[in-house]
Amino acid sequence: MFDDRSPIYRQIAEQIKQAILTGDLQEEEQVMSTNQYAAFYRINPATAAKAFQELVDEGLLYKRRGIGMFVSPGARERLRSQRRERFFADVVEPMVAEARAIGIPLREVIQWLEQREDEEER
Structure with a gap:
């Protein structure tokens, strides 16, 4: 536990x-x-x-x-807001920095994410 x-x-x-x-x-x-x-x-x-x-x-x-x-x-929405901020700071910002460092344009990252979303919706 x-x-x-x-x-x-x-x-x-x-x-x-x-x-x-x-x-x-x-x-x-x-x-x-x-x-x-x-x-x-x-x-x-x-x-x-x-x-x-x-x-x-x-x-x-x-x-x-x-x-x-x-x-x-309002507890649920407060938590969602906190987690959303933490997600962008802890996950998205480092991902963007890594993409830039290895030469992946952000548009390509966005397209990749959109494709994954389309696949999940099917």
């Missing part, structure tokens, strides 16, 4: 973010409590609480006093 590459609380936060992105968790939907999460995954409740607090700080979850944690309105 968890790996050694990053802290467990970050992995929990990423799992919840992914569930929001894919629609497995909808806006205004309640998420498991930190104690439920800790029991289910057999982790320290403080670890789960740290992950949830990170998501609250990012505006992706909010707490209803006495009820629990819920997915914030």
Whole structure:
């Protein structure tokens, strides 16, 4: 379930973010409590609480006093926007730099991508 590459609380936060992105968790939907999460995954409740607090700080979850944690309105779109920016910075910009370095015109890259899109639509 968890790996050694990053802290467990970050992995929990990423799992919840992914569930929001894919629609497995909808806006205004309640998420498991930190104690439920800790029991289910057999982790320290403080670890789960740290992950949830990170998501609250990012505006992706909010707490209803006495009820629990819920997915914030607009959380999915906020995540999509963040991931879109990161995609262009981490993937597209280096790809453009590499294409230029090896002499591939950007028009050719665009044509290649459009062909792949056409093939997927078939």
